[in-house]
Amino acid sequence: MRAVRLNPCPSVVEDLHSIYPALELRGIEKRFGAVHANRGVSMSVAAGSIHGLIGENGAGKSTLMNIVYGFHQPDAGEILVNGKRVTLPAPHAAIAAGIGMVHQHFMLVENFSVLENVVLGAEGGRRLAGGLAAARAALEKLGRDYGLEVPLDAVVSELPVGLQQRVEILKALYRGAEILILDEPTAVLTPQETTQFFQMLARLREQGKAVILVTHKLREIMSITDRVTVMRQGAVVGEIATKETTMRELAEKMVGRAVLLKVEKGPAQPGEVLLEAKNLVVRNTNNVTRVKDVSFSLRAGEIVGIAGVAGNGQSELLEALAGMTAPSEGEIRFRGRYLVREQLDPKARRRLGLAHVPEDRLRVGVVARFSAQLNAILGYHDRAAYNRGPLLDRAAIVAGCEAKMQEFDVRPPNPALRLGAFSGGNQQKLVLAREIDADPAVLLVGQPTRGVDIGAIEFIHRRLVALRDAGKAVLLVSVELDEILGLADRILVMNGGEIVGEVAGAAATEEKLGLMMAGVRGEGSA
Amino acid sequence: MSAPRKLPRWAELGLLPLVNLTAALLLSGLVVRLLGESPWAALKLLADGAFGSQEAVGYTLYYATSYIFTGLAVAVAYHAGLFNIGAEGQAYVGGLCTGLVCLGLGTWPFWAVLPLAVAAGAAGGAAWAFIPGWLQARRGSHIVITTIMFNFLAAALMTYLLVNVLIRPGQQSPESREFGPGGVMPPLHELLAKVGLTFASTPLNLSFVLALLAAGFVAVFIWRTRWGYALRVAGENAAAAGYAGISPARVTIGAMLLSGALAGGLGLNELMGAQHRILIDFPGGAGFVGIAVALMGRNRPLGVIGAAILFGALAQGGSQLSFDMPKVNRDMVVVIQGLVILFCGALENVFRGPLARLLGQREGGA
């Protein structure tokens, strides 16, 4: 059995580090079928540094990091750790080579305790008792050294995400990781928590660790990293010292052309109230309250943004408004109808003019194995336009899909193609087309640009603004502050299931929203 | 390893099942060899026993009729994302209801009994499938386990009824009295005789036509109607169904009702068509063969019909085989059924990859 290397604080950075980079990749190639995920990727990460890895969705960052972690095998290329060539056939080899990884979706056994999660795979013997005791002592020390205290006997599923993330980092450090890969670690943190998190990263850097920060947030790259590698379409398009570059330069490298970082839009002209939520309370299946007493209204001709760190009740609020779940208390009024009392399902709400683009497109918004044309009628499949008597009208379905593909520039414009074969951006355009095509009065949109390339992001943002300008109302839920700041005319901030404040779009700043996202009550709160 | 490869449609629906079937038959041949008989001779006997004469064909199609019903039952549930292992029990209870109608109304004219018998069989099968469906939809109880349990419960219930209630007075074996003439499904050779065609006298009966009609109905319902669309959406992606305003719970219950009703058709063939009485264990494993039939037929009605005829041929040819080869008994047919399920169902990915490579297909998109 491989030994657990406990090496929490080497006081002196070894000489080795100054000669060889902690991690070096040379010419990494990886194909998945027809997808060329990594094309000759080379990068070099120094010990005692924080190295940013940035790129659009599908640029190949995750594939590359999974190769470094031994999760995938490269088709060609070499990996060197401290100047020595290593082969990493599986994660255990990467762990043995001192590589640790914190995945974007945590790799934790939810019904295990923190301690059990940390020792899993590094138990230190066939019998548990000894290993657990040793691990407890070691973890308490690690926690003190790095400011990573976690209640060791708590069951993981009962911890907030921030603490779960700490468990993941502890897992890596406990295994003696000298190279730490963090995949989109700040997605679950408020701006203030992010600041603390970065302080912790800085401490790891001082201890001589090599930290790789994978992110798509340019701001984070600028604020914490020493060097940054930019990837586009599977290849490295630049490796630069962070202080010698700018956000604009990085963005252009990422996309391959000049980009607008801001959406062009005129002032809003709000009209009548279309959608009104009153004292909504939503509980999940475990009877935990996820939305607490939320009230707000949405007017024609405006985009209202709901900001918040992921997991603060926005998703549940959106689903309750769309009719996917029933609120336990409160009422939703939509153009004079009482949606809760009348128990209207999503189909009935769509008929009334309340359309919905869900947050999790692939899991919720489409059926990936169905053709595009069958996806283009999802939720509208019992409309008269698509039916003739008891049978579906195939010709009408195909024609409808072709028209939507044309208007929203979905490529390739082939209605018979399996939806899963389209890119994320084109899938999202088709979903948007489906929902907008029915001419709704209100559009509920969750994370409209998640997993979408920059070209499609611009298109989608323009369509949302156009919808607003046509006198419709848009409720936009997004965890991307930039998106909220760029699009919303009014911003509601959610924390812990409550709306903690409201800010006019023009007056909003990231700092102000960040404080509110952390739970500090802002002006105009209910 | 990458995601399972994609095959072109014709290969997915035609070539792959054929390859899987061939593998199952090859292994079956090996078993026959092990028994000390010649696989080739066995295959010839089997084919001859199944298709060699009008009588053989009649019996083959008679068995196939039952398998079409149960195969469709499994297939419909499958499209709703449900694995219905309970076709056996549903057929049992459905058959009971059909049988009760025939016992009670045996003096009525057949054409008056038929719709009632069909409705009763469908209702009985649907009722027995409803409870597992409801439990899955509303209480989250794993339908595979509950349908298995319901098979045992159906068996216990039927044994009790036949031993204690329905048994013909003065009779030892647990079976009911004979149906009246109104409860007898006209054999196909009699119907054909009416239009001047002669066919050997076999148990093949009108239910074969009803089974084909049922297959046609399933084809149209699943692929051409909005309800079928809703059912398939819920089966593929329950979250997307909820988003689209399709209640996955309602689809689950509805699909199980339809599935059970189809399984309930078995009694038409077995009881009204062949036995003319209710007797113990009349489904005889047809519910489980239905799983094999659905898998082999890729859950499509035409495929189900083809696979049902294949399994009917196995059942019929198998009897012939055990007659002529003393070392091979009818259990060999069960072995072949098991191997077909193994290769067409559990091991389907084994040949998909090599086939895809052979055909030069590449999986596009990640």
Add this chain to the structure above:
Amino acid sequence: METYTLIVLTLAATIRVATPLLLAALAGMFSERSGVIDLGLEGKMLGAAFAAAAVSAVTGSAWLGLAAGVGTALLLGLLLGFACITHRGNQVVAAMAINIMVAGLGPTLALAWFNLGGQTPQLDGPGQRFAGLVWPWAQQAREAPVPGLLYAELLSGHNLIVYVALALVPLSAWVLYRTRFGLRLRAVGENPLAVDTAGISVNGLRYQAVLISGLLCGVAGTYLSTAASAGFVRDMTAGKGYLALAALIFGKWKPWPTLGACLLFAFTDALATRLQGVELPLVGVVPVQFILALPYALTVLLLAGFVGKAVAPKAIGVPYSKDK
């Protein structure tokens, strides 16, 4: 006094009926805790029962029979693993295939080899079966009625496999909760991705689990044909594999509660045998089918959440793939 004798005898019968259930349920526990649904208990047991009886009949050794039974069940477990773990086939389908195949294969081979209409020869030679182990002074103890009968009938006189099965309960609990293997096993059934990223082979763990399941099913099947009865007959498991699965669910995938469920189910069986045709006060004759159906009905009620709640391992039934 007569009632007391009756109770002790019924309890002793309960233990004998519970033994194959317990072995199979513990087998299922290891497999399902690793995330592999084990509907194949029935087939593995039946295959083992046939192999054990056949080999014992030919060689005259119950121990060689045991080896053959275990070997057969291990092979079937490997087949299940090949289909479901290596090739990510549907676990339910694979298990059904094995159950059906074995149900046909046993009688087929028995006919070809022994020509007795699908059975194996009667095992009546010395050493062909696992005989009861009579504890010291059991015969004498019978004289002292109350504790003596308990000792002689309930504790003493069972065969080795019965005692092994009972000893396996604390052993399984220890393995599951106190060892590295147990920790990993519990983890892989909940979140295989977490296990994989922790540097442990998911498939390796699952193969170990299905092999343990095969081993225990092999013992259970051997018990059926060479201890509980004297030879293999067609369909001799008669749904015991499914009943064991029900007991496992009833025991919430935990060793001690599973033992309780097995004893409960076995008790209903022993009771049904005792009550066959017996007129009871108030209710009259209870149809034996209803008592026999009780375990299935109870399991359905449990699954429905009407009596407690059974939460299966989260990743059960889902073939593991890195790419999701």
